Amino acid sequence: MSAEPNWDVEDPAMTTRASGRAIEHVGPVLEGQLIDDTLPQPQRRERTESRRRQVAKDFVAAVVRSPLRFLGAVFRGVLAAGRLWRRWVSVRDYREAAEQAEKLADKFADIRALTLFRWKVTGAVLAGVSIGLAVLDLLYGVLVLWVAGGVVAVALAVFGRRKEGSPGRKAVLSGSRTATWTMDPDVLVEAFRGAKLIGKDETLRLVERATRVSGGWAVTVDLPATRKASDVIKNRDALASALAVDEVQLIVDRVRGAGGHAGRVSLWVSDRDPYSTPAVRTPLLDVSRWDAWKPLPFGRDARGRRVDLPMVGTSLLVAAIPRQGKTFAARLAAAGLILDPHVRLYVADFKAGKDWAAAAQVAHRFVAGDEPEHVLALLEWLRELIAEVQGRYRRMRDLDDVVCPESKVTPVISRDPDLGMPITAVFIDEVQVPLDDRSPVKDGDRRLPAGECVGEALTWLARKGPAAGIVLVLATQRPDSQTIPPGLRAVLGSRFALRVMDWRDSNIVLGDQMNTRGFDSSRLLASHKGVGILRPDGDADEVALTVRTDYMPNEDWQTICSRGRDLRWAAGTLSGQAVGEVADRVITSVQKLPESLLAVVEYLAVNDRKFVPTAELVGALGIDARTFAEQMSELGCPPTRHRLPGSDGRPQQVRGYLAAEIRRAVERNGRAADCVSSNLRRGSVQNPTARKSL
Ligand SMILES: Nc1ncnc2c1ncn2[C@@H]1O[C@H](COP(=O)(O)OP(=O)(O)OP(=O)(O)O)[C@@H](O)[C@H]1O
Numbered sequence: 009m010s011a012e013p014n015w016d017v018e019d020p021a022m023t024t025r026a027s028g029r030a031i032e033h034v035g036p037v038l039e040g041q042l043i044d045d046t047l048p049q050p051q052r053r054e055r056t057e058s059r060r061r062q063v064a065k066d067f068v069a070a071v072v073r074s075p076l077r078f079l080g081a082v083f084r085g086v087l088a089a090g091r092l093w094r095r096w097v098s099v100r101d102y103r104e105a106a107e108q109a110e111k112l113a114d115k116f117a118d119i120r121a122l123t124l125f126r127w128k129v130t131g132a133v134l135a136g137v138s139i140g141l142a143v144l145d146l147l148y149g150v151l152v153l154w155v156a157g158g159v160v161a162v163a164l165a166v167f168g169r170r171k172e173g174s175p176g177r178k179a180v181l182s183g184s185r186t187a188t189w190t191m192d193p194d195v196l197v198e199a200f201r202g203a204k205l206i207g208k209d210e211t212l213r214l215v216e217r218a219t220r221v222s223g224g225w226a227v228t229v230d231l232p233a234t235r236k237a238s239d240v241i242k243n244r245d246a247l248a249s250a251l252a253v254d255e256v257q258l259i260v261d262r263v264r265g266a267g268g269h270a271g272r273v274s275l276w277v278s279d280r281d282p283y284s285t286p287a288v289r290t291p292l293l294d295v296s297r298w299d300a301w302k303p304l305p306f307g308r309d310a311r312g313r314r315v316d317l318p319m320v321g322t323s324l325l326v327a328a329i330p331r332q333g334k335t336f337a338a339r340l341a342a343a344g345l346i347l348d349p350h351v352r353l354y355v356a357d358f359k360a361g362k363d364w365a366a367a368a369q370v371a372h373r374f375v376a377g378d379e380p381e382h383v384l385a386l387l388e389w390l391r392e393l394i395a396e397v398q399g400r401y402r403r404m405r406d407l408d409d410v411v412c413p414e415s416k417v418t419p420v421i422s423r424d425p426d427l428g429m430p431i432t433a434v435f436i437d438e439v440q441v442p443l444d445d446r447s448p449v450k451d452g453d454r455r456l457p458a459g460e461c462v463g464e465a466l467t468w469l470a471r472k473g474p475a476a477g478i479v480l481v482l483a484t485q486r487p488d489s490q491t492i493p494p495g496l497r498a499v500l501g502s503r504f505a506l507r508v509m510d511w512r513d514s515n516i517v518l519g520d521q522m523n524t525r526g527f528d529s530s531r532l533l534a535s536h537k538g539v540g541i542l543r544p545d546g547d548a549d550e551v552a553l554t555v556r557t558d559y560m561p562n563e564d565w566q567t568i569c570s571r572g573r574d575l576r577w578a579a580g581t582l583s584g585q586a587v588g589e590v591a592d593r594v595i596t597s598v599q600k601l602p603e604s605l606l607a608v609v610e611y612l613a614v615n616d617r618k619f620v621p622t623a624e625l626v627g628a629l630g631i632d633a634r635t636f637a638e639q640m641s642e643l644g645c646p647p648t649r650h651r652l653p654g655s656d657g658r659p660q661q662v663r664g665y666l667a668a669e670i671r672r673a674v675e676r677n678g679r680a681a682d683c684v685s686s687n688l689r690r691g692s693v694q695n696p697t698a699r700k701s702l
Pocket of ligand 1 (some may be wrong): 335557
């Protein structure tokens, strides 16, 4: 039996609150479904059903295709019978034997006589059959011709059927070999033999026959027992050559899990370069918010299948030579986190361009530049973050086992403002700049180059940070071992290598020996922008896979950043430098705020809350409950019902207002900007870790 908690529920009852305040901690509210896992599970039933459906589909397809297959078999039978007859009539076996014995000249007269005789026999048989058929036709009508034709067709079809060793078995088709193997699995077997992936006497077993899948042919085969699927992946180039396609057109995957084993390979051969079409726009543009705990949409593989990238609990290294899509890839990772208002962002852009500029409105800390002062600012943040991580571990030790079962930040902990442990993502573009900086800095009693201190701090954070909710994303143009310290590389969980200079650089990013396993990003094409090899962290099925990142041009990036700012503004999580940015905007844009709303805003500015009961507001503001409700409704802010713990500790339904709703009304109605923004400045800019009410 197991219970599945629904951690996505955002219920105020889940949040803790210090004693003496209106809301009390009642622990997480679980929504669960009891599952008796001793009974047959729906999944198994689904699998059987889908197999049954597949069998039915195959049957219908076989019936529909049978006339064509019959005609094909008859055609092959005619060709094979024709070939056999020509061999017979030209006495080829006798001629060949004479040739081999070098007695062709002696036997020539005999061969000619025999050939003439066989031609005569052929003519006599044809004449006899024709006369016989004509007589039968006269006696019994045209039906006889049909019956005779049918019998001959069936005989030819049987003669020409596809069967190991049958005549006509080796298809000799013109055109690309890719098209050929889809029609004749023998060609595929030959290609595997040609690429030395199976022996001369070995063969493949077809698991799923070739089908059309997104602009290419897909087929699944089992290798002979002595062969491994990983070797096919490793020697993809040889197989591509044997199939006469470019290696970017051939995708080879191992089939893992329940339906797979170490010798099962799925192949997909694209009709053309799969990256010649425009990249897909990021789906993040169409979502109003994202949950950072969910893997975020990162790109698509050559077959067009979605590739998602988990961010929380890991760190990411993105590397490439210039102009290959490194910043675009890092920004995609950032976009998903920006759309989660509970994520805190640190952005350091050492490229010092405008690529990251829009992030300033959401980032808790933002710096753009490549001077030593910017490196020192980064070092300052990293030290601040190390202290923060140490503090988090200390605080997690004191939390009860329900809230914090392991020494790890959970979704609930990360979203609880009282615990102050939000997911904190650190993005550093062109990380080689701070790592190479030689400015002397004090580290205890020592004076060290700033780059060394940055390297040490990043290594520490990459090692200890993930469990405490820290996500590191580093992008670099120079993945060489002098720039990225080996200790740092080793602890970065996920790697994304776009095109690099040579296999050594590729191995530095993806890991030792990855080129010998078939993953070498220096072999990617320069024209394939945004295409790279992703080596995901942890439990992913694949060792690595080639992915083209979703396309997110600057205007989409800006849209996502301003959406992230609005989300944080509404959730009250805008913090650090971003607050200053937003406050300035508010001051300039806001007009008069109605009295009742202003009073509520002021009350909330000092009483930080997600939900405030009507009774509490009415009492505190000394206004008539009914008039207040009417005024708030007019302002587009109706009350809602919410569950709060009552005096006996049990959850009760209470009428009141959500702070987020009130904030939206403020945005709509305006004026209290000065009050709001000064609160923001006071509460947040000076103390970035403090929680804000608005
Ligand atoms: N997924 C993608 N699909 C299509 N084009 C892309 C994709 N990703 C990046 N590009 C293109 O590649 C170009 C270079 O991208 P980007 O600026 O991210 O490169 P970079 O590696 O960061 O370069 P530099 O090292 O010079 O900063 C972009 O202008 C963009 O048009």
